[in-house]
Amino acid sequence: MPDLLNLITDIEGISVGHATDLALGSGVTVIVFDAPAVASGTVLGGAPGGRDTGLLDPSMTVNAVDAFVLSGGSAFGLDAAGGVQAGLRELGRGFAVGSVRIPIVPQAILMDLLNGGDKDWGLHSPYRDMGYAALKAATKGAFALGTTGAGTGATTATVKGGLGSASAVSSAGHRVAAIVAVNALGSATIGDGPHFWAAPFEKDAEFGGLGMSDVADHRMRLKGMNTPATTIGAVVTDAQLTKAEAHRLSLAGHDGFARALLPAHLPLDGDTVFAASTARHRRDDMASLMELCHLATIVMARAIARGVYAATALPVEGAQKAWRDRYPNGR
Numbered sequence: 001m002p003d004l005l006n007l008i009t010d011i012e013g014i015s016v017g018h019a020t021d022l023a024l025g026s027g028v029t030v031i032v033f034d035a036p037a038v039a040s041g042t043v044l045g046g047a048p049g050g051r052d053t054g055l056l057d058p059s060m061t062v063n064a065v066d067a068f069v070l071s072g073g074s075a076f077g078l079d080a081a082g083g084v085q086a087g088l089r090e091l092g093r094g095f096a097v098g099s100v101r102i103p104i105v106p107q108a109i110l111m112d113l114l115n116g117g118d119k120d121w122g123l124h125s126p127y128r129d130m131g132y133a134a135l136k137a138a139t140k141g142a143f144a145l146g147t148t149g150a151g152t153g154a155t156t157a158t159v160k161g162g163l164g165s166a167s168a169v170s171s172a173g174h175r176v177a178a179i180v181a182v183n184a185l186g187s188a189t190i191g192d193g194p195h196f197w198a199a200p201f202e203k204d205a206e207f208g209g210l211g212m213s214d215v216a217d218h219r220m221r222l223k224g225m226n227t228p229a230t231t232i233g234a235v236v237t238d239a240q241l242t243k244a245e246a247h248r249l250s251l252a253g254h255d256g257f258a259r260a261l262l263p264a265h266l267p268l269d270g271d272t273v274f275a276a277s278t279a280r281h282r283r284d285d286m287a288s289l290m291e292l293c294h295l296a297t298i299v300m301a302r303a304i305a306r307g308v309y310a311a312t313a314l315p316v317e318g319a320q321k322a323w324r325d326r327y328p329n330g331r
Helices: 074-090 127-137 241-259 286-310
Strands: 012-023 026-043 063-069 095-097 101-102 105-110 165-168 175-181 232-239 273-279
Touching: 012 063, 012 127, 026 074, 026 175, 026 241, 063 074, 063 232, 063 273, 074 105, 074 127, 105 165, 127 286, 165 286, 175 241, 175 286, 232 241, 232 286, 241 273, 241 286
Parallel strands: 063 105, 232 273
Antiparallel strands: 012 026, 026 063, 026 273, 095 101, 165 175, 175 232
């Protein structure tokens, strides 16, 4: 088995691309499947924004997607999927309707309009072009984490948010991985210290190896009582899943939110998790599905902490400090 990168691209048949604009303080990330992937998803936040998320319901007809898009820009960012769709159309990808092919590109957006970046973009938002650029930049293997792509403008209640990813292998050899843009109303860290809520799940000191805090500070920490925020991500496996099973995997991904962020799933966030199967390996038993759900929770929690740990502050006046700025010595 090739060495794992601890990234979603450890799943064979997946490419990831970013478009990043530090002056804008925003960006786009695209997860592209080599072949259409069985997919579903769930929204558990109270203020979501998305495109083509309705078709992910297990009762809906379309079974597979060509790509997922994660984007900043709040509702303006929904233009990004159009750019990704245009690029996939150039490649001849898409769901066949008669003689026409329509690329299926569900998208989730996060609110990063108040982070100090220059949002004076004129009549049309830049997100369609950024979506196209992210698709063109998509590659297999290693990709950047932290203040990049959809994580560029992400923030949390305590330190800068960012883009994270993590992977794992089940006892049956199935791979499962997560990617997430951490833009939480709440916090990924405990109290006023550097420790992460996801610490019990950490692997190989991937977010500092600090372990748990001596004191579990449960005080509610929010960006603000009237400020929308959203953490958005996806979990993917190479094990064969039905659409209903992919839906269950997405719910397990939300469990990762609940273990890595406090609080999560609030009335003013739009917490969204997509899920997909590349179906490279057969699987038809309940035991393996339950283990995949278990691992989906863990890789999502780890990915959230990694995204915050890897983030750097935006190069704009008044930008939120990153974890590494507040805790340069890990404490």
